[in-house]
Amino acid sequence: MPELPEVETIVQxxxxxxxxxxxxxxxxxxxxxLATPRGAFVRSLTGGSVLDIARRGKNIVFSIGxxxxxxxxxxxxxxxxGRLLRTESGRTSALVxxxxxxxxxxxxxxxxxxxxxxxxxxxxxxPEEHESWSASLGPEPLSSHFTRxxxxxxxxxSASKVHPWLLHQGNVAGVGNIYASxxxxxAGVHPQKxxxxxxxxxxxxxxxxxxxxxxxxxxxxxTTLRDYRTFEGEEGSYAHELRVYARAGQPxxxxxxxxxxxxxxxxSAFFCPECQPPPDEAS
DNA sequence: AGTGTATCCTGCAGGC
DNA sequence: TGCCTGCAGGATACAC
Numbered sequence: 001m002p003e004l005p006e007v008e009t010i011v012q013x014x015x016x017x018x019x020x021x022x023x024x025x026x027x028x029x030x031x032x033x034l035a036t037p038r039g040a041f042v043r044s045l046t047g048g049s050v051l052d053i054a055r056r057g058k059n060i061v062f063s064i065g066x067x068x069x070x071x072x073x074x075x076x077x078x079x080x081x082g083r084l085l086r087t088e089s090g091r092t093s094a095l096v097x098x099x100x101x102x103x104x105x106x107x108x109x110x111x112x113x114x115x116x117x118x119x120x121x122x123x124x125x126x127p128e129e130h131e132s133w134s135a136s137l138g139p140e141p142l143s144s145h146f147t148r149x150x151x152x153x154x155x156x157x158s159a160s161k162v163h164p165w166l167l168h169q170g171n172v173a174g175v176g177n178i179y180a181s182x183x184x185x186x187a188g189v190h191p192q193k194x195x196x197x198x199x200x201x202x203x204x205x206x207x208x209x210x211x212x213x214x215x216x217x218x219x220x221x222x223t224t225l226r227d228y229r230t231f232e233g234e235e236g237s238y239a240h241e242l243r244v245y246a247r248a249g250q251p252x253x254x255x256x257x258x259x260x261x262x263x264x265x266x267x268s269a270f271f272c273p274e275c276q277p278p279p280d281e282a283s
Numbered sequence: 284a285g286t287g288t289a290t291c292c293t294g295c296a297g298g299c
Numbered sequence: 300t301g302c303c304t305g306c307a308g309g310a311t312a313c314a315c
Binding site for chain 1: 306307308309310
């Protein structure tokens with residue numbers, strides 16, 4: 001559920017509130033959420049301070065340590081329905097119906113990881129392990145490293161259809177199902193077109209489309225359709241700006257056509273058949 | 284290498 | 300009201 005804009009919004013909220021806090025106690029409610037053995041997970045985080053909070057793709061990355069020296073990296077992947085919430089000292093929040101883990105902080109508040117479907121994953125690693133994991137992901141689409149040339153080169157190496165290609169985190173980090181459809185619509189590229197078959201003009205438009213859609217969604221605090229909430233518990237407002245996602249059967253915002261839905265790799269892709277001409281190949 | 288399918292899980296909407 | 304099916308912002312593991 002949360003893609004780059006949603007995770008970025010959550011990270012911004014976390015940074016204003018829990019930077020520098022010490023983790024006094026770690027309580028694991030649902031062990032199946034851990035990608036790290038429970039003992040090592042609890043041990044490596046307990047007693048440390050939050051030195052930094054950042055985002056890598058769709059992951060929230062906490063640097064944990066002391067005296068400015070990170071001894072552990074705590075990574076939260078929210079999966080489809082994960083949330084990070086804060087509860088004030090001594091208070092229980094009615095929002096917390098499916099707690100997965102609790103982190104009691106030095107100021108008396110508690111950071112709660114909440115996840116209904118439990119597709120999320122909590123990982124504690126060393127800084128070295130974290131670096132090699134991060135290197136396995138594709139470029140950050142809003143960074144200066146993500147140039148038109150980088151995108152073109154990566155697309156050229158793949159015969160897969162461009163919508164599933166965009167969802168693969170090793171290609172571009174942070175794009176998910178909503179923004180893949182939205183970026184392709186803006187670029188006028190059909191979701192079933194092969195990555196390597198994109199023409200130069202299409203690649204240029206896709207590059208701009210990805211960056212524009214993600215930037216605008218960050219400005220709106222992300223897209224809330226169901227579960228997603230900011231760290232403050234608010235909804236993101238980008239759902240109003242969606243042009244094709246979840247709009248099958250409705251009129252295209254740009255032409256007289258009608259938005260269609262197709263399943264690719266088990267995920268729904270939405271597109272306008274007029275604005276995004278189908279590739280020649282039958283299928 | 285790429286694709287299709289299944290899996291992990293819960294909740295909700297819609298049809299009957 | 301209940302039961303059933305299908306669907307959901309993700310990621311992985313497997314067989315072809």
